[in-house]
Amino acid sequence: xxxxxxxxxxxxxxxxxxxxxxxxxxxxxxxxxxxxxxxxxxxxxxxxxxxxxxxxxxxxxxxxxxxxxxxxxxxxxxxxxxxxxxxxxxxxxxxxxxxxxxxxxxxxxxxxxxxxxxxxxxxxxxxxxxxxxxxxxxxxxxxxxxxxxxxxxxxxxxxxxxxxxxxxxxxxxxxxxxxxxxxxxxxxxxxxxxxxxxxxxxxxxxxxxxxxxxxxxxxxxxxxxxxxxxxxxxxxxxxxxxx
Amino acid sequence: xxxxxxxxxxxxxxxxxxxxxxxxxxxxxxxxxxxxxxxxxxxxxxxxxxxxxxxxxxxxxxxxxxxxxxxxxxxxxxxxxxxxxxxxxxxxxxxxxxxxxxxxxxxxxxxxxxxxxxxxxxxxxxxxxxxxxxxxxxxxxxxxxxxxxxxxxxxxxxxxxxxxxxxxxxxxxxxxxxxxxxxxxxxxxxxxxxxxxx
Numbered sequence: 534x535x536x537x538x539x540x541x542x543x544x545x546x547x548x549x550x551x552x553x554x555x556x557x558x559x560x561x562x563x564x565x566x567x568x569x570x571x572x573x574x575x576x577x578x579x580x581x582x583x584x585x586x587x588x589x590x591x592x593x594x595x596x597x598x599x600x601x602x603x604x605x606x607x608x609x610x611x612x613x614x615x616x617x618x619x620x621x622x623x624x625x626x627x628x629x630x631x632x633x634x635x636x637x638x639x640x641x642x643x644x645x646x647x648x649x650x651x652x653x654x655x656x657x658x659x660x661x662x663x664x665x666x667x668x669x670x671x672x673x674x675x676x677x678x679x680x681x682x683x684x685x686x687x688x689x690x691x692x693x694x695x696x697x698x699x700x701x702x703x704x705x706x707x708x709x710x711x712x713x714x715x716x717x718x719x720x721x722x723x724x725x726x727x728x729x730x731x732x733x734x735x736x737x738x739x740x741x742x743x744x745x746x747x748x749x750x751x752x753x754x755x756x757x758x759x760x761x762x763x764x765x766x767x768x769x770x771x772x773x774x775x776x
Numbered sequence: 777x778x779x780x781x782x783x784x785x786x787x788x789x790x791x792x793x794x795x796x797x798x799x800x801x802x803x804x805x806x807x808x809x810x811x812x813x814x815x816x817x818x819x820x821x822x823x824x825x826x827x828x829x830x831x832x833x834x835x836x837x838x839x840x841x842x843x844x845x846x847x848x849x850x851x852x853x854x855x856x857x858x859x860x861x862x863x864x865x866x867x868x869x870x871x872x873x874x875x876x877x878x879x880x881x882x883x884x885x886x887x888x889x890x891x892x893x894x895x896x897x898x899x900x901x902x903x904x905x906x907x908x909x910x911x912x913x914x915x916x917x918x919x920x921x922x923x924x925x926x927x928x929x930x931x932x933x934x935x936x937x938x939x940x941x942x943x944x945x946x947x948x949x950x951x952x953x954x955x956x957x958x959x960x961x962x963x964x965x966x967x968x969x970x971x972x973x974x
Contacts (some may be wrong), residue, residue: 538910538965539914539961539964539965539968540915540963541907541910542910542911542914542968543909543914543933544907545908545910545911546829546832546910546911546914546915546934547829547934547935548827548907548911549829549908549911557821560838560842561813561817561820561843562818563842564816564842564845564846565809565812565813566811567842567846568807568809568812568846568849569809571807572807574808574927575807633939698899709779709906736895745811766831
């Protein structure tokens with residue numbers, strides 16, 4: 534009896550009327566208009582997004598080719614990691630760049646004996662003579678501080694120490710030793726170009742101009758993909774020709 | 777025409793059909809409205825019938841049909857040639873049915889609450905009225921089943937599909953379908969018996 538009742542109910546349900554032809558046609562029209570609307574929306578979206586994507590790709594390609602992408606990326610990393618750019622400027626505006634010349638080394642100050650380092654008749658203060666870009670580079674190299682997550686890496690610890698000596702303590706001798714230590718540990722490390730550039734600045738501050746020039750030349754020649762090329766060129770043109 | 781010629785013609789026809797089918801699927805993947813229209817014309821009746829049987833409500837069934845065909849272009853990227861397009865459409869309907877079932881159940885309960893259930897119409901002949909009443913009874917009993925058991929019952933019992941096909945549609949093993957069907961039928965028998973005794 535139970536089976537019969539269920540079977541009968543199933544049969545009855547199977548035979549229930551479905552929609553009328555008009556309803557089916559109406560649903561068809563609704564579906565097709567909905568699909569057309571979706572297609573138009575998709576095309577509109579593509580029309581907006583394609584130029585943006587193309588611009589982004591061209592900018593990325595240009596950045597990669599000119600070496601600007603890396604600096605930009607590191608800048609973005611700084612923004613998102615929340616760390617401020619380098620805590621202190623490398624050079625106090627009031628202080629001469631070459632504040633502590635090495636013994637026996639020529640200085641860039643007007644007090645330098647003419648026989649050792651001939652200077653222009655009216656030499657500007659060294660800090661003024663140096664390009665602003667070069668100074669700002671020493672202040673806020675966006676990649677100057679490796680991210681906190683990299684604290685386990687001994688090479689990056691060396692980089693941090695050098696960075697602190699250079700930008701916080703303004704101790705060029707210790708900074709130079711620090712950059713050398715980092716570059717010895719990681720000659721092809723992530724921050725090697727920055728370390729080499731900062732090392733060159735330390736050499737300038739120590740008055741080791743010939744070494745500084747040698748260190749800056751690869752940058753000026755664009756061997757680091759354009760990184761600091763302009764600043765290095767500017768620095769080289771303003772450094773004394775003789776040591 | 778001898779046997780080998782007949783076989784060749786049949787092969788050719790089958791190949792052409794397969795080619796057309798592939799082309800249709802490719803157009804569906806590109807979301808061409810004309811392709812969806814073709815599929816609708818060929819299969820809407822089957823999808824609508826399933827939706828009506830599953831939901832027990834013409835308005836909800838119409839909504840589900842609408843949703844199935846709108847979702848078809850996107851879903852067609854998952855279409856595998858081993859199942860038929862109709863089976864595939866039913867499986868889309870199953871995947872989209874859950875909230876429609878809930879809506880249909882709510883609607884039925886509200887109507888039932890106000891005593892306006894459009895089942896037994898006095899004007900109908902007696903047999904017709906009884907069948908309508910039975911169908912309505914079964915639909916209400918289905919409302920108390922979990923959606924999985926409901927789908928298994930409608931596919932296997934109402935639509936008379938094999939448990940294998942039902943398993944392919946629901947995307948579960950065949951044994952699972954049989955288990956769900958067993959429990960569904962047991963519960964429905966109990967429910968119909970209780971209702972019938974009133």
